[in-house]
Amino acid sequence: MHYVIIGNGVAGINAANSLRNYDDEAKITIISYETEHHFSRTALMYVLCGQLSEQCVEPFERDHYEKMGFKRINDKVSKLDPDANKLTLESGKTVQFDKLLIACGSLPAMYGWPGSELDGVGNFVTWQDLQWLKEKAKTAKKAVVVGGGLIGIETVEVLLLAGIEVTFLVREDFYWPVALNETEGTIIAEHIRHHKVNLRLKTEFAEILGKDGKVIGVKTGDGETINCELVVICVGVRPQTDWLKDSGVALDERGGIIADDNLQTNYDNIFTAGDCAAVMWFNNVRRPEQLWYTGRDQGRIVASNLIGMKKIYKRGTFYNSAKFFDIEYTTAGLVNFKLDGEKNFFSHEEGTYYTVRITYLADNTVVGFNMLGRRWDHRVLVNWVDEKRQLEWVLKHLHEALYDEEFMPTFTLNQKVS
Amino acid sequence: MQNSLMSTYNSPLKSKGMIAWVLSFLLFAFYLLIYFTNIPDSWANFVGLESKWNLYGVLYTISIVAGGLFFINTHGNSRYQKFRTFTLIFFQIIFAFSIPEIMGLFESKGFNFAKFWPLGIDLFNPKYIFEYPLLIIVYTFIGSLIVAPILTLLYGKRWYCSWVCGCGGLAETAGDPFRQLSSKSVKAWKFEQISIHTVLLLAILSTSLVIINWGLHFENSAGEWVTNYATFDLIASKIQGTYQFLVVAMLSGVLGVGLYPLMGSRVWCRFFCPMAALLGLIQKFGRFRITVKDEMCISCGNCSTYCEMGIDVRAYAQTNQDFKRASCVGCGMCAHVCPRGVLRLENKWDFRDTSDKEKRKVFDF
Known part of the structure; x- marks a missing residue:
C-alpha cells in the first residue's frame, strides 16, 4: 500500500508517524516544497528574534524520516487526477498513490490592496516569510503591521526587538474581539502601548504607497499617510487549495476541502487534515479550523x-x-458568542494583568472561561463546562484549575458582574 | 517572551562563536593551572590571600553572586526562579565560603556543610572524616544516607542540584547564558546513562576500598598506622588517587567548567556527577515530576532548547506525557519559558502514567 501525504506540517507529519505505528511495511511518501524538515510554524517569531535557532524549532531529530522510513519529495504538487490516482508535480514528475492525504495547509490571506506587490510588503506565516522578514528587519527603520490577531501581535513583538519602530493597525474597536471582550482587549492594548508600539485601533487599511517599486508608506481609511519601509500583513490565512479547483475534490466557499466525519473527501481514497480541511466545529459549522492542536489531532x-x-x-x-507580549491567555468553552441571557463574572486583580472571566447562562450554568495573566489548566476548565457546573460551585473550586509556577501567590477575586 | 533570551542565537558568545572558543580555552587553562601547578599561589599572595584555593573560593563565590543577580534581574519575574537563585547564593556565601573560613579562624579545619557523599568522595573516607568532631561526622552520615534521599523522594533532586549544590550553583548563575548548548540528541542521552552510572560505580568502589583498607590498618606498638596487606593498600590508594585525578579534578573542574561555552553549563552534572546519578535514581521513585497539559503544546522547542540537562522536553509535551527523568535537576526553566504554560513542576505521589507504548516506538523512548 502506498500512502502519499501532501504537506509536511503538523497534520502531515503526525499522520505519517501514526501510519507507521499502525503499519511497519507501508510505503509512505511525504511531498512538500516549504522545508526539508518538519518545523513548528508557531515558533517562527522565536527564530526571528534569536531566542531559538532554526534547528531548535524542528520537533524531531534530523534523521526522523530515514528512521521512520518516510520518503521525502521536495516538490510542489500542481495537479491531482483522482480517477487515475495520480499526482503531477511542478518538476513534471508524476506520483502514483493508493491512498492520498491532502494536508497542504494554508497561505496568508491577501485582499488585493493596491500596492501589495511592492518590495517590502509581505506576511509572516511560511519559512520563506521568515527568511524574507529576517532580511528586511536588518535595514528597516519603520514598519506597519496590519491585522489585530495573534500573528499580528507576534510580528509586532519581534520587529520591536529588532529595534524597529512599529505601527500596529487594527480595524476593530478594541484588540482581538474574536477572543477578548472590551475590558480584556483594553488591558492588552495598554500593554502593547506600554511596549512603545504605536497601536491604532479602529483604523482601516486602504493602500500601500510606493516609489521605484519599494514601499514608502501606507494610507489608512481616513486618508492619513504613515511612512514606513516595511509592511507585514497579518489578516489571517486561507486554505492553500487553488491547485485543486478543477480536480473534482469538493471545496467549500472558503476554499477548504470538505471533510466528512472520517476526514474523508468526496473520493474514497482521498483524505484531508489540518488547515486546508473544512471540518465540523464545536458549534456544528463546517469550516477550516487553523489551530496547531486541531491539526495534530486531525x-x-x-x-x-x-x-x-x-x-x-x-x-x-x-x-x-x-x-500577548508577557501576558498569557487561556480560554475554554464559549465566551464570545453572546448567547441568550449570558452573564459574565469578571475579576481583575489590582495592579496586575491577571483577569478571570466566567461566562454563565441565566440558570447559572457556566459555559466558558477567559483568563489573562495567570496560567490555568484548560483540562479542568473544559471538564467543568462539559459537566455544566454552576457558577457558585466553579468559584468555590476555581483554585483547582490554577496552573501557575510554584511559589506564585494564589488569586483573589473581586467580583464584578456584567 | 523572555527578554533576556531573545538574542541568544544572535550572540556569538552564546552560540559557539569565536569568542566562546576563546573563553573555553581560557577556562581550561585556568583550571589546569589551579589543579596541577602552584603558579596561582603567587596570584593569591598578590591579592593578599593565603593559597590558590582561597583565591579559587573567592572567584567562585563572586561568579555565583554576580551571575545570580544577573539571572534574577532577567528571570526574576518567576518566583520559583527567584527563590532557587537566592538559595544558591545563600548556600555558596554562607555554607561553602564563610563557615569554613570562620572555622579556620578558630583553628579548626574548615568544613562545607552543603556537601554530601558521593559528591564529596572523601566524606566517607575514615581517615579524612574522623579528623572532624563527632557532630560533623554524624551530620555527614545522616545527611548523605538518610536526609538527602528523603528530600529527593519528596521534592526531587532539585532540592540539592539546583537549590543548594555549589557545582549546580555556578551552572545556574554564571553558567546560565550557556544552558541552551546542551545536546538534545538521543545519542547524548545514551552516553549520559552509561557515563554517569559508571562514575557512580567508581565512586562506590573507591569508597568501599578505602573503608576496607582503613579497617585493615591498625596501630602497632611503635604507634605507627600500618597494615599487613601491603598490595591491597597499594591498589586501594591507586584507585582512590585515580578517582581524585580523573573525576574530581578533570571531570568536575577542568572539563565541567571548561566546556561551559561549548557544551552548556551542566556537562559535569549531566554526564559525570555521582551525586546526581544517585539522587537521579531515587528521583525516579519520588513525588517530583513534570506535568504536561494535554494538547496545548505548540512544539516551539523553547523547553528543550533551554533545558540545561539536554532533556528533549518537547518530545513529552507534544505527546501529552507527564514525565520523570533521572537527570532532571528541576531548574524549572522549561516551564518558565513555555509560551503556552504547558509544563509545571509538581510534587504529588500519584503519577498519571501517560506513556504510550505505541508512541514510544515513534519517539524512541
Missing part, C-alpha cells in the same frame, strides 16, 4: 482512517491559549 485520526479503521473526528469543547 493528523493522528486521519491516519487510522487511511488504514481503514473508521475513526470519527469529533471536536470537543473549544479551548486555546496564547501569549
